[in-house]
Amino acid sequence: MLSEAIRTESQGQRGPTFEVFNPANRQKIAELPIHSPQEVQEAATRLRLVQKEWASLSFKERANRLYKLRRLMLDNREKVIDVLVSENGKPRVEAAGEILYIADLIGYYAKNASKFLADQKVSLHLLKTKRAYVAFHPVGLVGVISPWNYPLILSFDDVITAMAAGNAVLLKPSEFTPLTALKMGEFASQAGLPLELVTGLGQTGSAVIDAVDLIAFTGSVSTGRKVAEHAGRLLKPALLELGGKDPMIVLKDADLDRVTDGALYAGLFNAGQTCISVERFYVEEPIYNEFVARLQTGIAKLRQGIETAGEANIELGPMTTPRQLEIVEQQVEDARAKGAKVVAGGKRRDDLPGLFYEPTILTDVTDDMLVMQEETFGPILPIIKVKDAEEAVRRANQSRFGLSSSVWTKDTSKGEVLARKIEAGSTVVNDALLAPPLAMEVPFGGIKDSGLGARHGGPDGLRAFCRKHSILVDRFQLKHEIVWYPYNKQVARGVNFVIDLLFKRGGK
Ligand code: NAD
Numbered sequence: 001m002l003s004e005a006i007r008t009e010s011q012g013q014r015g016p017t018f019e020v021f022n023p024a025n026r027q028k029i030a031e032l033p034i035h036s037p038q039e040v041q042e043a044a045t046r047l048r049l050v051q052k053e054w055a056s057l058s059f060k061e062r063a064n065r066l067y068k069l070r071r072l073m074l075d076n077r078e079k080v081i082d083v084l085v086s087e088n089g090k091p092r093v094e095a096a097g098e099i100l101y102i103a104d105l106i107g108y109y110a111k112n113a114s115k116f117l118a119d120q121k122v123s124l125h126l127l128k129t130k131r132a133y134v135a136f137h138p139v140g141l142v143g144v145i146s147p148w149n150y151p152l153i154l155s156f157d158d159v160i161t162a163m164a165a166g167n168a169v170l171l172k173p174s175e176f177t178p179l180t181a182l183k184m185g186e187f188a189s190q191a192g193l194p195l196e197l198v199t200g201l202g203q204t205g206s207a208v209i210d211a212v213d214l215i216a217f218t219g220s221v222s223t224g225r226k227v228a229e230h231a232g233r234l235l236k237p238a239l240l241e242l243g244g245k246d247p248m249i250v251l252k253d254a255d256l257d258r259v260t261d262g263a264l265y266a267g268l269f270n271a272g273q274t275c276i277s278v279e280r281f282y283v284e285e286p287i288y289n290e291f292v293a294r295l296q297t298g299i300a301k302l303r304q305g306i307e308t309a310g311e312a313n314i315e316l317g318p319m320t321t322p323r324q325l326e327i328v329e330q331q332v333e334d335a336r337a338k339g340a341k342v343v344a345g346g347k348r349r350d351d352l353p354g355l356f357y358e359p360t361i362l363t364d365v366t367d368d369m370l371v372m373q374e375e376t377f378g379p380i381l382p383i384i385k386v387k388d389a390e391e392a393v394r395r396a397n398q399s400r401f402g403l404s405s406s407v408w409t410k411d412t413s414k415g416e417v418l419a420r421k422i423e424a425g426s427t428v429v430n431d432a433l434l435a436p437p438l439a440m441e442v443p444f445g446g447i448k449d450s451g452l453g454a455r456h457g458g459p460d461g462l463r464a465f466c467r468k469h470s471i472l473v474d475r476f477q478l479k480h481e482i483v484w485y486p487y488n489k490q491v492a493r494g495v496n497f498v499i500d501l502l503f504k505r506g507g508k
Contacts, residue, residue: 014033015033015034015036016033016034017031017032017033017034018031018032018034018175018199018200018201019031020032020087020175020176020177020178020179022086022087022089022354023087023088023089023317023318023319023320023321023354023355024089024306024317024318024352024353024354024355025306025353025354026353026354026355029086029087029179030178030179032178032182032199033199033200034199034200034201034203034204035198035199035200035204035207036204036207037203037204037207037210039198040170040198040204040207040208040210040211041207041210041211043170043196043198043211044141044170044211044212046196047141047168047169047170047194047196048140048141048168050168050194051138051140051141051166051167051168051194054163054166054167054168054193054194055137055138055166055167059113059114059117060114062110062113062163062164062166063110063111063113063164065191065192065193066106066109066110066160066163066164066191066193067106067107067110068190068191068192069106069160069184069187069188069191069193070102070103070106070107072187072190072191073099073102073103073184073187074099074103076183076187077096077099079183080095080099080152080180080183080184081095081096081099083179083180083183084098084151084152084177084179084180085307085317086179087148087151087176087177087178087179087180087320088148088149088151088177088180088317088320089271089317089318089319089320089354089355090270090271090317091307091312091314091315091316091317092307092312093312094269094270095152098150098151098152098153099152101152101153101157101437101438102152102153102156102157102160104440105156105157105160105161105440106160108440109160109161109164109462110164112459112462113164113165113462115459116458116459116462116463117136117165117166117462117463117466119133119134119135119136119471120133120134120136121133122134122470127472129474129475129476129478130472130473130474130475131472131473131475132470132471132472132473133470133471134468134469134470134471135468135469135470135471136165136463136466136467136468136469137166137466137467137469138165138166138167138465138466138467139167139213139214139237139465139466139467140167140168140213140214141167141168141169141170141211141212141213141214142158142162142167142168142169142170142212142213142214142215142216142465143169143170143171143172143208143209143211143212143214143215143216144158144159144162144169144170144171144172144215144216145172145205145208145209145215145216145217145218145219145227146158146171146172146173146174146181146218146219147174147218147219147220148174148176148177148320148321149270149273149274149275149320149377150270150274151173151174151177151178151179151180151181152180152181152184154218155171155173155180155181155184156181156184157456158216158218158239159171159188159195161456161461161462161464161465162216162465163193163194163195164462165462165463165465165466166466167194167214167465168194168195169194169195169196170195170196170197170198170208170211170212171185171195171196171197171198172197172198172199172200172204172205172208173197173199174219175199175200175201176320176321177320178197178199181197182197182199185197202223205227206226206230209227209230209231209234209236209238210234212236213236214236214237214238214239214465215227215231215236215237215238215239216238216239216465217238217239217240217241218240218241218242218275219241219242220242220243220375221242221243221375221449221450224240224242224451227240228240238452239452239455239464240451240452241275241445241446241450241451241455241456242275242446242449242450242451243275243375243377243401243403243449243450244275244276244277244279244375244401244403244404244446244450245279245280245373245374245375245376245399245400245401245403246266246276246277246278246279246280246401246403246404246405246406246424246432247278247279247280247281247282247392247395247396247399247405247406247422247424248263248266248267248278248280248281248282248405248406248408248432249282249389249392249393249396249405249406249407249408249418249422250263250281250282250283250284250287250291250408251284251389251392251407251408251409251411251414251415252284252285252286252287253409253410253411254287254408254409254410254430255408255410255430256287256290256291256294258408258430259291259408260291260294260295260298261298262408262430262431262432263278263281263291263295263381264295264298264299264302264381265433266278266406266432266433267279267281267379267380267381268299268302268315268316268359268379268381269433269434270317271316271317271318271319271320271357271378271379272376272377272378272379272380273319273320273324273377273378274433275403275446275450276403276404276432276433276436276437277376277377277433278381278406278432278433279371279375279376279380279382280372280382280384280396280399281381281382281383281384282384282386282391282392282395282396283383283384283385283386284386284387284388284389284392285385285386285387288383288385291383292343292361292363292383295344295361295381295383296343296344296361299344299345299359299361299381300344302315302316302359303315303316304316304317304349304352304356304358304359305317305352305356306352306354316359316379317356318352318354318355318356318357319355319356319357319378320355321355322355324355324377324378325348325355325357325378327374327376327377327378328357328376328377328378328379328380329348329357330370331369331370331371331374331376331378331380332346332347332360332362332371332380334369334370334371335362335365335369335370335371335382338366338368338369339364339366340362340363340364340365340366340369340371340382341362341363341364342360342361342362343361343362343363344358344359344360344361345357345358345359345360345361345379346358346360357378357379358379359379359381360379360380360381361381361383362380362381362382362383363383365382365383365384367395367398369382372384373399373400375401389414389418392418393418393421393422396422396423397421397422397423399423399448400448400449401446401448401449401450402423402424402425402446402447402448402449402450403424403425403426403445403446403450403451404424404425404426404427404428404432404433404436404446405419405422405424405426405427405428406427406428406429406430406431406432407419407422407427407428407429407430408429408430409429409430412429412430415429415430416429423447423448424446424447424450425443425444425445425446425447425450425451425453426442426444437456437457439457440457440458441457441458442457442458443455443456443457443458443460443461444456444457482494483495
């Protein structure tokens with residue numbers, strides 16, 4: 001297998017390096033160091049010193065520095081997009097979407113951090129002699145390990161949230177797309193933010209886990225398990241955002257115009273390389289044929305290739321990694337061999353220099369096919385005909401993944417009833433893909449193999465990077481509490497009196 005993030009032992013003084021390629025034309029665009037465990041530890045030591053000062057700043061001062069990062073990112077928008085597109089291959093408009101998301105996230109937590117992390121007063125139902133509250137302290141040093149499909153969002157969502165909570169951050173971006181993160185790292189340094197980056201492959205990621213207090217990992221299920229095991233051995237908290245296999249349920253009364261356009265977008269955005277891409281379509285029988293026909297018409301109009309500068313003239317770029325192209329190919333071949341019909345696409349684009357795979361529609365798909373069981377992460381739309389909504393929900397839930405999902409119907413009440421039955425971290429009625437993460441106020445994340453539960457978004461998204469500290473204060477400062485030593489009959493009677501008072505027969 002050709003690896004496009006190749007480890008190379010370089011000559012002379014330099015340590016080992018790896019190479020980064022443009023997936024649209026397979027040209028080498030960078031060669032970067034593989035940082036050693038010792039270099040990772042040294043970065044962690046520096047960051048721990050800086051973190052103390054960072055945590056002592058006011059929320060306002062921290063917000064000002066985050067806004068400075070935003071200003072630098074926005075002032076250099078075209079440069080960031082150039083870098084992102086060169087290493088990931090997505091259309092520029094989608095790269096701009098990553099900037100939009102991160103700019104909004106910075107504003108959201110810069111504005112709300114002081115509110116979300118304010119001490120939480122708690123009224124105690126039993127210990128009326130104490131006053132209590134919960135304080136949120138930064139955990140200290142957070143390690144962020146990120147994948148290649150959203151080089152900006154999936155690194156900087158966690159980086160910014162962790163910093164807004166008062167932490168320093170050590171970031172290890174994907175070896176396939178490290179350049180966007182490095183560019184942002186320059187801006188973060190100019191803005192005076194407590195961030196350092198290390199580059200490398202899995203071993204460098206593993207060293208990050210050793211060096212930090214909490215790990216925020218986004219990536220595949222198989223690496224996620226390794227990260228969880230590693231963090232578990234060290235008794236360190238690990239936040240995991242893993243793979244998906246999102247179902248789209250299309251009921252017979254769905255608006256066919258909206259659902260067809262929505263299906264193409266949610267299945268093919270970023271060439272299908274999104275954790276919340278729609279990867280399974282369950283369509284009620286009466287509209288199945290019409291739905292497939294409309295998808296065929298729509299997919300034929302989509303343009304794939306290398307964008308002409310300033311033209312915004314493609315909808316689909318390449319697969320970002322050679323391995324991903326192989327996975328997509330294998331899944332389509334497996335489906336074909338097991339009886340699926342390829343009614344659009346179905347092969348690599350040999351006419352283009354990069355890692356392109358045609359947007360593809362599969363019908364006559366069965367549950368035993370890899371394309372219905374494993375994450376695909378490619379531009380493949382497998383469609384299943386179902387008798388009714390019940391069958392759709394049952395089959396949607398027959399998956400080891402549970403990230404996001406959607407139901408499409410004009411009857412939104414019915415849609416909401418079905419939504420609640422779907423086993424996933426989020427469900428959208430009449431939309432998909434972008435709606436859950438852009439709704440920053442609600443929790444986002446997966447269940448089952450998709451992760452350890454919703455964690456991004458809202459107050460909990462910020463508090464995930466904090467340790468909770470319960471503080472209790474005695475109100476009356478009596479000389480002696482009645483339950484303290486020495487025990488005697490009076491103490492025993494007192495305890496029994498309280499039990500009877502609170503829980504006497506028939507009481508609730
Ligand atoms: P990956 O698991 O191969 O790699 C992710 C990161 O982990 C990389 O930086 C890699 O260098 C590092 N790594 C590898 N081995 C490691 C180890 N032993 N210890 C520590 N770090 C290690 O994932 P990928 O292929 O880069 O990304 C694609 C996957 O990410 C897909 O499965 C996708 O669904 C998932 N993803 C999930 C979400 C979500 O929010 N749930 C979002 C985007 C992507």
